[in-house]
Amino acid sequence: MTALRVLAKDLKLHARDARFLATLSLFSLSLVLILSVAFGPLFRDPAREASATLWAALFFAGVLGLTRALDLESESGGGEALRLTGADPFSVYAGKAMANLLLMGALWVLLLPCASVFFDIGSLRVFPALAGVAVLALIGYAAWGTLFAALARGLKARELLLSILLFPTLLPLWIGAVKLTHSLWAEGSIDAVRDWVKVMVVVDVLGIALAAWLYETIQEAGE
C-alpha cells in the first residue's frame, strides 16, 4: 500500500513537471535521430543498428529521469516527510522504482515507433514480444537505477557518477535487450538468443534483492 502511495506521489511530481518531461522526450528523440543519421542513410543491418540505437537512447535518457525524481522530492521536501512517516524503506524503494519503470516505459513507447520509422524496420506481429523484452529490461533498469540514484542523491555531478556506476553494471541487461530486440526484428523470434532472457531475469532479481537488503542503509545515509 505504501509503495502505491509513493508511486502516486512520484507520478504526481512528474506530472507537475511537464517541461522536464518534454525536454526528456526531445532529448531521447534527438539521440535516436543522431544515431540513425550516423548509421545511415544506407543501413548494413537495420535490425541490429535500430535495436542498439533504441536501447542506447533509452539508457542514456533514463539517467536524467532517475535523478530528476529525487531532485523534485528534495525541492518539495517530500523525502524528509516520507522518512518522518516511518514508512517501510523497501516500500518507499518499490514505489520509486515503479514510478521510474513507468517513466521509462513511456519513453520506450515514444522511441520504439521512431526507431522503427527511422530505420525502416519492424512489424506489429512482434510487438507483444518486444513489449516483453522491454518489461524485462526496464524492470532491471528501474531496480538498479533507483538504488544507485538514491546513493548518488545530493552529490555534485550526480548524473555523471550515476552513469559511471549504472552503465557498466547494467551491461548484461543492455546486451540482452539489444540481442533480443535484434532477433525479434530480424527473425521474428528469440529462439537463437533465448539464454539472454535468463541473464536479464538474474540481473532484475539481483537488483531487487540487493535493494531489499541495502536500501534502508542508503536512506539512513542520505538523512
Next chain:
Amino acid sequence: MSGEGWAAKIRAISWALAALLVAGSLWMAAHAPLEVQMGIVQKIIYIHVPSATAAITAFFVTFMASIVYLVSGRNWRWDAIAVSSCEVGMVFSAIVLVTGPLWARSAWNTWWTWEPRLTSFLIMWILYGGYFLIRSSVGSGSRRDVSAVLGVILFVSVIITYMSVTWWRGSLHPKSVTMVPEMRGVLSISIIAWLVFYAAAFQERFRLETLRHAAESGEDAR
C-alpha cells in the same frame, strides 16, 4: 617494546618478505622453460595471473569488510579495511589491464578484443573507480555507509568477471591453463609472492587510513 614498535617491525618484515618473494618469483620466471610459440612474451603470465589473483582477493576483502561493517555496528575499522583493500586492488587491476594487451598482441595479434573476460575485467575496474569517486563526493557523515553499500554491490562485477569464461561462449581466456610442471610451479610461487605483496601494501594503506581517522576524529588510532 611498545605497540608501535611491534607494528613497525611487522611492517618492515612483511615488506622485506614481499620484496624477497616477488624478486625470487621474477628470477624464477626468467629462468622458467621458454614457451615454443610465444617465446619470451609468454613470461608475462607470471605477472598477469598473480596480479589478477591479488586484485580479486583485494575486492573480496572489500566485499567481506563491507558486509561486516554493515551488520556489526558500523565500526570504522571495517570501513578502513574495505577502502584500503579496494585501493590496492585497483593498482593490481591496473597491472592486469596493462600486461593483458601486451600478451594479447602476441597471442591474438591484437592489443584489445571485446571478449568476455577482458570486457568484464575493464568494467569491474571502472566500477571500482566509481567507488572512489562516490566515496570522495559523499559528505563525511554518510561516507562509510555509502562505501559499504557499494563494496557489497560492486562485488557482483567480480563474480561476473570470474565466471565470464564459463558463462559466455567465445572467450579467448582458457578455463584452466595447461602447462608443464616447471611452468606451473613457477606460476604457483608467483601467485603466492604477489599475494604477500598485496598483504604488505594493504597493511601499509590500512595504517594510513588509521592515521587519517585519528587526525579527523582526534581519537587514538591504535
